[in-house]
Amino acid sequence: MIDQKINEALEEIQRGTSEIIDEARIVILLKTFFEKGETYTVKAGFDPTAPDLHLGHTVLLQKLATFQKYGAHVQFLIGDFTAQIGDPTGKSETRKKLLPAQIEENAQSYKTQVFKILNPEQTTVVFNADWINPLGAAGMLELTTTFNVARMLERDDFDKRHKAGISISISEFLYPLLQGYDSVHLKSDIEIGGTDQKFNLLMGRHLQRAYQVGKEQAVLMMPILEGLDGVQKMSKSLGNYIAVADMPNDMYGKILSISDQLMWRYYELLSTLSLSEIEVLKVGVADGSLHPKKVKEALALEITARFHTTADAISAGEEFQRVHAQSEIPTEMDEYSFEGPVWIAKVLTESSLTPSTSQARRDIKQGSVKINQEKVDDEQLQLNAGVYVVQIGKRKFARIKVS
RNA sequence: GGUGAGAUACUCAAGUGGCCAACGAGGGCAGACUGUAAAUCUGCUGAUUUUUAUCUUCGAAGGUUCGAAUCCUUCUCUCACCA
Numbered sequence: 001m002i003d004q005k006i007n008e009a010l011e012e013i014q015r016g017t018s019e020i021i022d023e024a025r026i027v028i029l030l031k032t033f034f035e036k037g038e039t040y041t042v043k044a045g046f047d048p049t050a051p052d053l054h055l056g057h058t059v060l061l062q063k064l065a066t067f068q069k070y071g072a073h074v075q076f077l078i079g080d081f082t083a084q085i086g087d088p089t090g091k092s093e094t095r096k097k098l099l100p101a102q103i104e105e106n107a108q109s110y111k112t113q114v115f116k117i118l119n120p121e122q123t124t125v126v127f128n129a130d131w132i133n134p135l136g137a138a139g140m141l142e143l144t145t146t147f148n149v150a151r152m153l154e155r156d157d158f159d160k161r162h163k164a165g166i167s168i169s170i171s172e173f174l175y176p177l178l179q180g181y182d183s184v185h186l187k188s189d190i191e192i193g194g195t196d197q198k199f200n201l202l203m204g205r206h207l208q209r210a211y212q213v214g215k216e217q218a219v220l221m222m223p224i225l226e227g228l229d230g231v232q233k234m235s236k237s238l239g240n241y242i243a244v245a246d247m248p249n250d251m252y253g254k255i256l257s258i259s260d261q262l263m264w265r266y267y268e269l270l271s272t273l274s275l276s277e278i279e280v281l282k283v284g285v286a287d288g289s290l291h292p293k294k295v296k297e298a299l300a301l302e303i304t305a306r307f308h309t310t311a312d313a314i315s316a317g318e319e320f321q322r323v324h325a326q327s328e329i330p331t332e333m334d335e336y337s338f339e340g341p342v343w344i345a346k347v348l349t350e351s352s353l354t355p356s357t358s359q360a361r362r363d364i365k366q367g368s369v370k371i372n373q374e375k376v377d378d379e380q381l382q383l384n385a386g387v388y389v390v391q392i393g394k395r396k397f398a399r400i401k402v403s
Numbered sequence: 404g405g406u407g408a409g410a411u412a413c414u415c416a417a418g419u420g421g422c423c424a425a426c427g428a429g430g431g432c433a434g435a436c437u438g439u440a441a442a443u444c445u446g447c448u449g450a451u452u453u454u455u456a457u458c459u460u461c462g463a464a465g466g467u468u469c470g471a472a473u474c475c476u477u478c479u480c481u482c483a484c485c486a
Contacts, residue, residue: 366447
């Protein structure tokens with residue numbers, strides 16, 4: 001009976017993971033939960049500088065939610081100390097130190113977004129500066145004695161940079177150590193992270209042993225979700241992301257704009273459909289009995305509904321159909337008011353449809369600007385009193401009131 | 404500490420006194436074709452109502468010159484080799 005429950009739980013936990021280290025330990029934790037109701041901890045670290053959660057983050061969050069379903073208490077760690085170093089995988093090495101007030105603000109922002117997926121009662125939000133600062137120089141020195149340079153250079157990223165002659169700052173060596181130390185302090189049972197975190201995650205095991213915590217965390221890695229371009233990982237700085245806080249229409253539209261190939265990736269990592277159900281869809285598309293766009297619409301609907309409501313998602317779908325398939329104007333758009341007469345390029349810039357007047361001129365010259373569905377070909381066009389729908393390309397609209 | 408090389412737009416990368424707002428590639432935006440997919444073709448990609456013009460930009464600040472991304476000086480940073 002219990003064995004069956006464990007198997008079910010394990011199957012759900014395994015889904016979509018790229019690697020699990022020490023699965024046996026997870027089985028034991030599940031067993032004690034089912035038998036005695038004992039809880040255990042799952043840790044995941046997040047960057048305090050990026051409070052805008054996107055779907056890439058939700059891959060991890062959903063896995064955390066799965067663990068909560070099976071008794072876990074989540075340690076939602078905000079790396080306010082480690083952010084000062086910057087994870088070596090990041091491109092910018094030196095980062096601005098965040099003010100405590102900003103960190104607190106970001107943390108609040110995290111909470112409102114994260115609890116759409118996680119159960120707040122089984123979650124503790126922690127900050128690693130709280131225990132790393134008290135370490136002091138002596139504690140830090142002790143930490144560095146637990147590991148050596150040769151092994152540090154085994155890390156793929158360090159290895160490549162070292163061989164290519166690209167500088168590695170000593171402080172970057174501290175990053176994995178500190179992340180591992182977090183697991184020592186928190187006595188985590190399991191840590192989850194992206195595949196790019198493997199080295200850091202394993203450091204947690206190493207340090208828990210070195211500091212004789214009495215257990216070594218199991219490690220579960222999730223694949224990195226590609227962004228809208230399908231190539232680079234989803235990130236805010238690359239602008240290829242779908243934010244959890246995106247409005248239903250945007251969210252739906254962004255999902256529909258991904259490539260067919262990428263769609264399967266999103267299905268695998270984001271959808272709650274079972275793998276066999278997804279396989280049926282794939283076969284259907286391959287033999288032509290299912291239109292790929294229909295399949296993509298289903299995905300867009302599912303994901304939009306998760307972060308909003310089913311009704312929102314359905315109306316986003318209808319809106320999308322209206323605007324793009326039938327080339328009608330959207331029902332809602334930003335509104336801007338002007339004193340007439342006003343130059344068209346000015347309107348485009350001030351309503352932030354274009355970043356500059358020069359860009360507005362270029363767009364007009366290229367014929368991508370439309371007013372009330374009519375193409376504008378006069379660069380000098382002045383708008384007189386009235387209400388207009390101004391549009392650039394297929395996606396950017398604004399309602400303009402000229403008085 | 405010593406010696407050498409380098410820093411050009413979102414990224415890579417040409418350009419060594421005027422033809423440079425700066426070749427090319429990638430990326431991005433737009434047009435055609437589509438399913439707001441992919442692929443392909445085309446245009447654009449510093450700013451500005453002087454738009455066959457003007458202004459600002461080539462690590463920073465000065466200087467030489469009619470004229471500088473290009474030459475000189477100082478500074479800042481990066482990399483390599485040596486210690």
